[in-house]
Amino acid sequence: MKSALIVYFSSTGNTQKVAYAIKEGLENGGLQVDLKKPQEAEEIDFYIYDLVCMGSPSIEWQPAKPVADLLKAKLNLYRSQGKILPCAPKVAGKNALIFCTYSGPHTGIDEATPAGKTMRQYFEHFGFKIVGEWYVVGEFHGRMDNSTLGKLGDIRGKPTLDELAKIKKDAQQIAKSL
Numbered sequence: 001m002k003s004a005l006i007v008y009f010s011s012t013g014n015t016q017k018v019a020y021a022i023k024e025g026l027e028n029g030g031l032q033v034d035l036k037k038p039q040e041a042e043e044i045d046f047y048i049y050d051l052v053c054m055g056s057p058s059i060e061w062q063p064a065k066p067v068a069d070l071l072k073a074k075l076n077l078y079r080s081q082g083k084i085l086p087c088a089p090k091v092a093g094k095n096a097l098i099f100c101t102y103s104g105p106h107t108g109i110d111e112a113t114p115a116g117k118t119m120r121q122y123f124e125h126f127g128f129k130i131v132g133e134w135y136v137v138g139e140f141h142g143r144m145d146n147s148t149l150g151k152l153g154d155i156r157g158k159p160t161l162d163e164l165a166k167i168k169k170d171a172q173q174i175a176k177s178l
């Protein structure tokens with residue numbers, strides 16, 4: 001049975017909703033799935049999984065600190081093990097899905113892509129094939145101005161159940177494609 005690891009950080013619940021939807025979709029697609037917070041993933045070797053999903057909110061257009069710290073620690077570890085090679089050759093059967101939630105109040109998706117691309121870079125360095133880089137709009141909890149007057153308009157209630165259902169379906173497709 002193929003397996004997946006989902007690691008995510010979430011402070012107000014948006015990224016957690018996406019992580020749970022991905023988990024359900026991957027399980028429906030036939031994968032065995034472990035779901036962890038960054039601190040719980042410190043001792044886990046990413047290379048034992050067929051698919052690693054890494055999720056974070058955009059925090060000042062970067063990954064949240066627990067995610068950034070985990071990825072830096074993994075890069076240092078894998079470098080010490082000789083796994084970080086020039087030209088980042090792909091390691092057969094290793095896949096990664098990046099997901100980032102954001103509210104985009106000032107400049108829209110441009111506030112999220114640096115966070116997603118940063119997470120992606122780590123997995124490209126690890127030799128993983130990137131099977132998805134997903135950006136999901138989430139309500140800016142506790143900031144009515146940023147949830148109603150921002151670049152993306154009224155984003156209260158996002159991600160919606162419909163949006164989560166689509167994420168679930170897309171994750172199921174990924175699972176089947178592995």
Ligand SMILES: Cc1cc2nc3c(=O)[nH]c(=O)nc-3n(C[C@H](O)[C@H](O)[C@H](O)COP(=O)(O)O)c2cc1C
Pocket residue numbers: 009010011012013014015016056057058059060061062101102103104105108111112137138139140141
């Ligand atoms: C301190 C802080 C900084 C944030 N910075 C950004 C940002 O730079 N760009 C953006 O689009 N959203 C930003 N947000 C909004 C969050 O990325 C967004 O609401 C996200 O979905 C929250 O995820 P969570 O509920 O999983 O914690 C910020 C939120 C907080 C609390």
